Amino acid sequence: MTASPLNLQSIWAATAPAAPVLPPLRESARADVLVIGGGFQGLSTALHLAEAGVDVMLLETEQAGFGASGRNGGQVIPGLKDDPDVLDALWGPQATEFAGRTADTLFALVERLGIDCDAERGGWIQAGNKRVHLAGLRARMTQWQARGADVDWLDAAGMARATGARGFQGGWLDRRAGKLHPLKLAYGLAEAARRAGARLYAGSPVETLERAQGGWRARLAAGPEVTADRVVLATNAYTPGTLDRALARAVVPAHSFQIATEPLSDEQLSRVLPGGACASEIRRVGTYFRIGPENRLMIGGRGSFSEPRRASDFAALEAELAALYGPGFKVSHRWFGRVAMTPDHRIRLCAPAPGLLAATGFNGRGVALSVALGQAMAAHLARGTPLPIPADTRIRSLPLHGLHPVYGGIAIHYYRLRDRLDR
Template sequence: MDFQSLWAATAPAAPELPQLTESLRTDVLVIGGGFQGLSTALHLAEAGTQVVLLEAEMPGAGASGRNGGQVIPGLKDDPDGLDRLWGPQATEFAGATADTLFAVVDRLGIDCDAVRGGWIQAGNKAVHLSGLRSRMAQWQARGAPVEWLDAAAMEKATGSRAFHGGWIDRRAGKIHPLKLAQGLAKAAETIGVKVYARSPVTGLARNGSGWRAQLAGGVQVDAARVVLASNVYTPPRLDRKLARATVPANSFQIATAPLTPEQLARILPNGVVASEVRRVGTYFRIGPENRLMIGGRGSFSDPRRAADFSRIETELTRLFGAGFRIERRWFGRVGMTPDHRIRLCEPAPGLLAATGFNGRGVALSVALGKAIADYLARGTPLPIPTVASIPALPFHGLHPIYGSLGIHYFRLRDFLDR
């Protein structure tokens, strides 16, 4: 079955990008053409650094072009917890990630259907509300434009009666992720980044005081520094520990036929995006062509047929009722870590990598790319501390088994919450 995403169906044709066929030397090599890699390369070039970016397929081919397009600030830790964990500078950075993304889009004039309509985090049960109120209050104390929504306000804002309450963060919004990836690639090329597609790196090793990336056919790229921005798509041949540091969880998404004017007036009428606070919840928004989109955790094996999306379709009915025709189904990988925290590491001099965005990758990866560029080009301290090594998850090859067991366990806990 062809699981073409709604994004691929509504984006312009992929830009014409060359394949690297001859060896090069550069100041910084960026491996990976998702949001993180493109943002890093773009901001490095703006700082006057010579940059080469290598993408194994096309920009946005991975998670960056397949996600829900929700621009959500913050990390999974609440602000007070982030202050204790990594310091106030990390909390300030996390709270501004959506600001950073929308500023880049506005400054460069990227056409990616950007709408800053806010994000709602929804509580399905009364037991969820105290935690949501606390999270909202912590951001409110830091000046964020947030507001509490009771059950009636939630129904009005979402069009669903499934929620007891929640909060809205007006820093947030939505974009067309594949258009954003294409726009970042075009902007990077325009200011001098050498962007190559269909150019997978087959090996990476020290070369004197710098690094050498190997490609097919004996092609090499020598660089003083390397940013490994391939996240959960990192092949073991490039960094075995990094490749085994996250669980590649599938996120399944569906999109309905275009909604009627009556449905649009009821469901998410103000352009907000939303997600549930449940451990295994859903996220939803209105997407291109006025289609209702909903996504959530799928199986750890790739889907083969439409029936494999039945759980997400059941969630759609639970939230908004029956009668929607599903016209698009697709999936992509999300890099998850056991503590739901990003990993930023410098495993060797001149090599920097980040992985495990845990469902916050849209805003976070663009903002982190800028921070990495500032660090490499200007020596600006990184907002999140780095580690020298990331321990590989034990029995990583068995992640489809223990990941599936974990999802069943968390679904049971969601069910038992009172």
């Protein structure tokens, strides 16, 4: 007997309204700014450019929110992976300030536009499993606290109360953060951008991008061409090598696996993240979890570099769920998405040629960061406002990029071993 195919519909797709109907581009056209990619970054950039009166066109291969933007955990976390003091030294205090208010930027935008995306500002808990984690977590919290963030330290008992999970030694709560429905957000941004005057096209993959007459020419696979003075590449982990080989090789495209349970009982809801926060672990290969649509417990984590084909491919993640919360949770949805990672966990913001901007490698901070960065990129293009993060004039490709499934898989096993050995 042949096994039935695995249903990989996300809980987001199962609970979102119909996607905005965006037509394919069928005729050649011109725009002042061309945005390539219809995820959070591209949609935010197009929206804010249109609001500034700039003639902007957006081209998306699939539909709005198709990639990681519509499949992530929906956690709105401010900051970057580096601590504030490191960011000050690396890129300057303006980058730290920008990073610290990315969640504020997103929640304010959702409120201003009236986007119905189940936004809740219940905070984010970063959890430490081992005692060795606690000093670093406390230092991070203290640095953000010194910059005005509303945060609190949680000891082991506080973690147990706040998460309902087992085994955490401590952590911190960041009240700037929250959660939302990412696919609804993507759809809402697309509709808002269109209302503001942006021209949005789906089912319109760009095959090549080249300099032309002082600007840029994008050739679509279906034949039409778009010429523009400036271009924003917002394709992140889905950048095809034919479009920009260097940008495609600047990140490691990794899979994040996620599961959602059947709706929780009242008893389960009373003990699992009762304060409405979302959470993630500080382990090198850890999990992130939250209560999602229909009061379902959701948990995600690093998956394999190959795409899942059977329910057993999610067994490791389901084992993490059992380790955190014990038995009694039945999984109803399993899915995955592609995310862009960098070896140093830092975003790559690049201006490699006149009139070309590209950003990739959001490293698990993409919900708040990509929307806020899109707003900042639009301000830079429309009004010359300085970018909050310095842009490199070249795109740094990773060596031996084609072997990333091999060395990436080895690295994951190594990090898991180190996680087990930590005390």
